[in-house]
Amino acid sequence: MSKASHQVTGELKSSAIKYIVGALAGTLISAITVFLKHFVRPLYDTIMSQIPKDVLIHAANILLLVILLCFVWIILLYRERKTPLAGKYKFNEYGGYYLDPKNGQAVCPSCLSEGKIVHMMDVSGNKMCNACKTTCRGKKG
Numbered sequence: 001m002s003k004a005s006h007q008v009t010g011e012l013k014s015s016a017i018k019y020i021v022g023a024l025a026g027t028l029i030s031a032i033t034v035f036l037k038h039f040v041r042p043l044y045d046t047i048m049s050q051i052p053k054d055v056l057i058h059a060a061n062i063l064l065l066v067i068l069l070c071f072v073w074i075i076l077l078y079r080e081r082k083t084p085l086a087g088k089y090k091f092n093e094y095g096g097y098y099l100d101p102k103n104g105q106a107v108c109p110s111c112l113s114e115g116k117i118v119h120m121m122d123v124s125g126n127k128m129c130n131a132c133k134t135t136c137r138g139k140k141g
C-alpha cells in the first residue's frame with residue numbers, strides 16, 4: 001500500500017468513527033426523550049397536582065424575593081467597585097503615601113492609582129515600593 005492510500009483509509013476510519021459517535025449520540029438523545037416523556041412527565045404531573053396552588057404562589061414569591069436580593073447585592077458590588085481605591089486608605093500628607101487602616105502599613109500611591117494595592121517597605125526610615133520603585137519620605141524624626 002502506498003502512503004496516499006494509507007492516508008485515505010485513515011480518513012475513512014475517522015469519518016466512520018464520527019458517524020458511529022453521531023449515531024450513538026442520536027440514540028442516547030432519543031432514549032432520554034422517551035424516558036422523559038414516559039416516566040418523568042407523569043411524575044411531574046402527579047407532583048404538580050398534589051401541590052396546592054397557594055404553595056406554588058408562595059414559592060413564586062420567595063423566588064421573586066431571592067431575585068430581588070441578588071439584584072440589590074449586584075448593585076452593592078457595583079458601587080463597591082466604583083468607589084476609588086484611595087478612598088479606602090488614609091493619606092499620609094508628610095510622606096505622600098497611603099496608610100492601610102487594617103495594619104498601619106504604607107501603601108504605594110503610584111500603584112494605587114493604577115488599581116493595585118502594594119505595601120511599601122521601610123528603607124532607613126523612608127518608604128519604598130518594590131513593584132514600581134517609588135520612594136516616599138518616612139515620618140519626621
Ligand SMILES: [Zn+2]
Binds near residue numbers: 108109110111
Ligand atoms: Zn508602587
